[in-house]
Amino acid sequence: MDIKQAAKQDSLFINVFSLVIGILVAIAVLLFALSRAVAGRTQDVQVYDDSNYVASVTQRTAPFAREAIAGHNNAALAIQAPAGAGPSLALPVPANGKELFEQVCKTCHGPGLVGAPKAGDRTAWASAIAEGKPTLYQHALDGYTGKTGTMPPHGGRTDLPDALIKQGVDYMLSLVGH
């Protein structure tokens, strides 16, 4: 092989090599363009349907302030109690007759307010005791207007169970030796 032939073969190799590289680059560019086109038609659609994305857009585009309008249903504007605030707002529930007396009945029966027979005052309770326990239970549960004043049903705490109110009657009766 002389020098001339060798140079000819080299240039042939370079030409073929360049052609192959060129085709590979063209394929790479084509694949890139194809993947962009496919992604644009599929990925974006999935993003727009994503529930987190939809929620965040809804939140960002929601009206800044909401006003109650007369004659419209404004129920959605009602103020809701913060979670966990419920029980602390409720009145405490007494555990027994003594606690019930301390928390509820004492208000009137302690000082003998509005004509209530004073707790521990045997004379004041004498006429009541004469009526008998079932009547006293019934008066404490349903309410009762007697000679001296008005006993409200359950002493005003209609949220408390009947059995507890009876325990309260028992406790007050025990204070006058019954």
Ligand code: HEC
């Ligand atoms: C708002 C005041 C008030 C509170 C609170 C109250 N009472 Fe009375 N209670 C009265 C009055 C007034 C009478 C007297 C009614 C009468 O004989 O004229 C009365 C009478 C009674 C009597 C006697 C009823 C009768 O037949 O003579 C019982 C028993 C009684 N209360 C139980 C209770 C118990 C138990 C509680 C607590 C759960 C309670 N009361 C809380 C006002 C109250």
